[in-house]
Amino acid sequence: PMRVRMRKVTLGNLVLAVVVSLAILSLYSMWSLPPSISNRSKLVARKDFLQKPKKTIKLSPEDQPMGSLLKQLGERDFDYIRKERLYNLRRKCEKAEEAKLIKKEVPAKKLGHIIVNDQYKVLFCYIPKVACTNMKRVFLILTGQMNTTNPLALKSKDVHMSLDKYLTYLDSYSDEEAAEKLRTYKKLIFVREPLERLLSAYRNKFIEKSAYFHKRFGRRIVRKFRDGVNKSQEIQGNDVTFLEFVHYITDENTMENEGFNEHWAHYSALCHPCHVQYDLIGKYESIDEDVNFVLKDLKIDELIKFPKRNATYRRTKTGDQLESFYKTIPKDLLGKLWKIYRSDYNLFDYPYPQFLEKFLAPEDEV
Structure with a gap:
């Protein structure tokens, strides 16, 4: 019994x-x-x-x-x-x-990275170097003002320049209007392994042709962090090394005096994930599956076919280049980099990078 x-x-x-x-x-x-x-x-x-x-x-x-x-x-x-x-x-x-580590509220003027689509009642916070161009292509098509439903028919340069006027951003609304949309619309964010994203930004802006970044950042980086540069010497800024770029990122004056450009800024600074109650966190590592989930949920999967991740690669994937680039960086700078981007790793559950384990001793990681 x-x-x-x-x-x-x-x-x-x-x-x-x-x-x-x-x-x-x-x-x-x-x-x-x-x-x-x-x-x-x-x-x-x-x-x-x-x-x-x-x-x-x-x-x-x-x-x-x-x-x-x-x-x-x-x-x-x-x-x-x-x-x-x-x-x-x-x-x-x-x-x-x-722990009172974050502010209670964020005004609408700080939400300029969030794209608004009223027809589908969806908000998307774009982060450069996280399928940003392709996602903007999707939202441009959703405006109904493009003459195509094929995202790749919209040129990358046009997406960020001439066509950008067709997109609406949350910072264009009053605080009250923005709060209402944040409360009632679906909210999306896509993130990426932080130090992989940083390397992707370097490759895109300093190895490839990007005149604006060469002039705006490259010249100053070379003058400040390259030995033997003469003040009167003409600098093009188109040959910045990865080490010089990391020196710039980890330099205290960079954050204090000018802040980070959106291509290497923290996720929290761009998308405020502790203030905006996101409904879906997509990851670059699973971008095809996450985007397909979104398209199906919005019932536009028959209208728009998101470009496959491999379809837009014209060079070696950044993820395959991590060790070869980061092994050129001294341990003290690697430690500083980790401390700078540690919060992004923590918020979005990215593990401590395996490629860093090869170059940093455990005591250097803290």
């Missing part, structure tokens, strides 16, 4: 666990909680009713290609990963808020 009773108790606990698990999943069945619930209530609800997911799945690109990882996981498991990203970000922002 005692064994029978214990079996009944065990079976009862199992049924209860299943019911609780289903209830937890139902809380996340939509992108976010109903808009009538305040932002603070969202945080409280997720904190009180959602236990931290038990299974942990690494998304580090060093582990294995994302495509093969997704085949193993399946669509349902990958949906779980998206929800885990949101959960972890909320928890970390709550801790930052409790």
Whole structure:
């Protein structure tokens, strides 16, 4: 009788666990909680009713290609990963808020990186070097003012220059209007392994032809950080080395006197992830799958085909070049770089870079 009773108790606990698990999943069945619930209530609800997911799945690109990882996981498991990203970000922002590390509010004028589409009621915060051009192409097509539904038909230069006038940004609204859209619209953000993004920015702006960046940043970087440069010597700024660029990024005067350009600025400075309650965190490492999820959710997947990640590469992938570039950087500068971008790694659950482990001793990582 005692064994029978214990079996009944065990079976009862199992049924209860299943019911609780289903209830937890139902809380996340939509992108976010109903808009009538305040932002603070969202945080409280997720904190009180959602236990931290038990299974942990690494998304580090060093582990294995994302495509093969997704085949193993399946669509349902990958949906779980998206929800885990949101959960972890909320928890970390709550801790930052409790420690008074973040401001209570952000005015609309600081939200200039968030694109608004009223027809589909969606907001997207763009981050340069995170499929930024292709995502802007999608939002340009959604305006209905382009003569194509093929994103690649819109030239990259035009997307950021002549066509930009067709996009609407959240900083063009009053604080009240912006707050209403933030409360009721779906909100998207895409991020990338931070030091990979930094290298991508360097390659794009200083190795490739980019006259503006050569003139605006290259000349000053060479004059300040290259030995043997004569003050009267004419500087083109088109041959900045990666070491010189890292010197510039880690120099205290850079942040204090001019701040970071959007191509290497922190995610928190561009998109304010602890103030904006994002409904989806996409990652560059799984960009094809995350964007397809968005297109299907907005019911525009038949209208727009997002360019595959490999379709737009004309050179060696930045991810394949990390070690060859970062091994040229002295340990003290690597340590400074890690400290600068550590918050981006933490907020978006990127593991400590494996390529840094080869060059930094554990005591240098702190």
